[in-house]
Amino acid sequence: MAINIGLDIGxxxxxxxxxxxxxxxxxxxxxxxxxxxYPDFLSAVTRLVTEAETALQxxxxxxxxxxxxxxxxxxxxxxxxxxxxxxxxFAQEVExxxxxxxxxxxxxxxxxxxxxxxxxxxxxxxAYCIIIGTGVGGSLVVNRKIIxxxxxxxxxxxxxxxxxxxxxxxxxxxxxxxxxxxxxxVSGKYLLKQYNDCTDKPAPSVGAINxxxxxxxxxxxxxxxxxxxxxAAALLNIVVIVDPxxxxxxxxxxxxxxxxxKVPALIENLWKxxxxxxxxxxxxxxxxxxxxxxxxxxKEKL
Ligand SMILES: [Zn+2]
Numbered sequence: 001m002a003i004n005i006g007l008d009i010g011x012x013x014x015x016x017x018x019x020x021x022x023x024x025x026x027x028x029x030x031x032x033x034x035x036x037x038y039p040d041f042l043s044a045v046t047r048l049v050t051e052a053e054t055a056l057q058x059x060x061x062x063x064x065x066x067x068x069x070x071x072x073x074x075x076x077x078x079x080x081x082x083x084x085x086x087x088x089x090f091a092q093e094v095e096x097x098x099x100x101x102x103x104x105x106x107x108x109x110x111x112x113x114x115x116x117x118x119x120x121x122x123x124x125x126x127a128y129c130i131i132i133g134t135g136v137g138g139s140l141v142v143n144r145k146i147i148x149x150x151x152x153x154x155x156x157x158x159x160x161x162x163x164x165x166x167x168x169x170x171x172x173x174x175x176x177x178x179x180x181x182x183x184x185x186v187s188g189k190y191l192l193k194q195y196n197d198c199t200d201k202p203a204p205s206v207g208a209i210n211x212x213x214x215x216x217x218x219x220x221x222x223x224x225x226x227x228x229x230x231x232a233a234a235l236l237n238i239v240v241i242v243d244p245x246x247x248x249x250x251x252x253x254x255x256x257x258x259x260x261x262k263v264p265a266l267i268e269n270l271w272k273x274x275x276x277x278x279x280x281x282x283x284x285x286x287x288x289x290x291x292x293x294x295x296x297x298x299k300e301k302l
Contacts, residue, residue, distance in 0.1 A: 003027060003060035005052055006295025007045060008107070010034065010067065011082025016048040017291045018056055021299075024118050028052050029291075038085045046097045062102040063297030064091070065110035065290040072152060074104050103297035108137035108155075109146045110293030111283070115248045116141040117296045119284035124245040128238050129283070130157065132231075132259075133251035135175070136183045140242060145301045157238065158183040164233040164270065185230040188253050195223045206253050228258050232266035239267060239278070250283035 002021035007014060011034060018028035030048060035041045045064075053059055068080030074091035087093065091104045105113075112121075112129035121127035121141065131137040136158030140147040147154045159181045162169060170180030172190070184190050188206045195209050196202040198219055203209045212220035235247065249259055264278040285292050 001056070001058050003056060003058050004295040004298050005049060005060040005062045006065065006110075006291045006293070006297070007048065007062070008065045008110070008291035008294055009045070009083070010107075011080075014044060014048065015291045016052055017288070017295055018052050018060060019292065019295045021060075028056055034083070036085070038087055041083075041085065042090070042093060042097075045094060049098060061295075061298040062094075062098060062100065063110075063294040064094070064102060064104040065107045065294035066104060067107050069152065070104055070106050072148070074102075103300075105146065105294070105297055106139075107131075107290050109139040110291075110297065111137075111250050111289040112139035112141045112155075112248070112293070113144070113146055113296050113300055114285055114289040114293030115250070115283055116144055117293075117299055119289065119292075120248045120281040121246050124279075126242065126244040127246050127248055128155065128242055128244040129248040129250065131251035132187060132249060132253035134187060134189045136187045137251075138238075140244070143301060144299070157234070158187070160234075160237070162230060162234065163237055165230070169230075182230070182234045186227060186234055188251075191223055191227055191253070194226070195219060207255060210256050210258070224256075224258060227256075228262045228266055231259065232263045233270060235263065235280075236267050236270050239276070240271075246279045246281055248281050248283050250286070250289055254282050 003018045004021050005018050007016050013031055014034050015031045020027055032044055035044050049062055076088045079086040095102050108131050111131055115121045115129050116127050125143055127141045129139050138155045138157035140155040159176050161180050162182050162185055172184040173179055174181035174184045191206050209220045209223055213224045260280050264280055267278055268276050283289055
């Protein structure tokens with residue numbers, strides 16, 4: 001049986017999955033806490049692979065999804081913020097221990113590949129996939145190939161300046177240090193801040209703010225409408241440059257229905273040239289997209 005193994009490495013958990021190469025059926029899944037030092041981390045990653053292969057009595061391809069920017073040669077220029085101990089040649093060390101070539105990509109790109117191969121973007125030629133969680137990420141997949149670009153930054157969208165923004169919106173400082181990034185109006189972190197800074201009854205999540213908006217809470221409605229408007233403006237840039245066949249939304253905020261019911265009309269309003277063919281869909285694999293996409297890195301058409 002041919003299997004594709006994927007690992008999703010995060011700051012708190014490492015998850016492994018094994019998929020049947022032909023059917024995509026999930027054969028194995030395991031999750032451990034992320035160790036806080038490099039030797040334990042490296043051995044946890046390689047042990048998870050050998051345990052999966054022993055359980056399935058099969059040797060597979062290995063793909064890794066990881067936060068941060070992965071260089072073309074699978075090294076890092078700096079360790080991801082939530083894995084500060086990571087050695088920059090981590091992938092090469094894993095290859096030595098497992099005695100095979102591995103593939104490794106940024107988590108937003110793995111998410112996009114997962115959705116393009118057998119998720120919400122399956123069957124579409126051009127898919128722009130965004131994650132709206134605490135922060136904002138994006139990746140472009142064309143014909144089941146991740147578009148990386150000449151500088152390895154294609155699709156990176158969250159830290160572009162907000163289009164159609166007011167001066168006060170452009171003066172909000174982003175976590176990256178710059179002012180007025182898309183992330184400052186379109187991410188879970190900042191939506192919560194916008195709401196909770198203006199009330200003495202703080203909301204625990206964007207989902208809760210969305211429910212309050214549905215129940216008629218004025219502040220929640222204004223925060224959500226602001227979010228839809230800015231998301232539409234930010235997506236218009238993508239639509240005009242790439243004109244994707246589908247836009248797939250993942251991450252914690254992807255459950256907000258207004259993204260699918262309200263944002264397309266707002267994009268049309270901004271473009272002002274009549275009806276557009278806009279197809280915005282919710283990610284199919286939810287939280288599993290990262291780990292599935294890691295496994296499917298070996299199905300990417302290079
Ligand atoms: Zn930024």
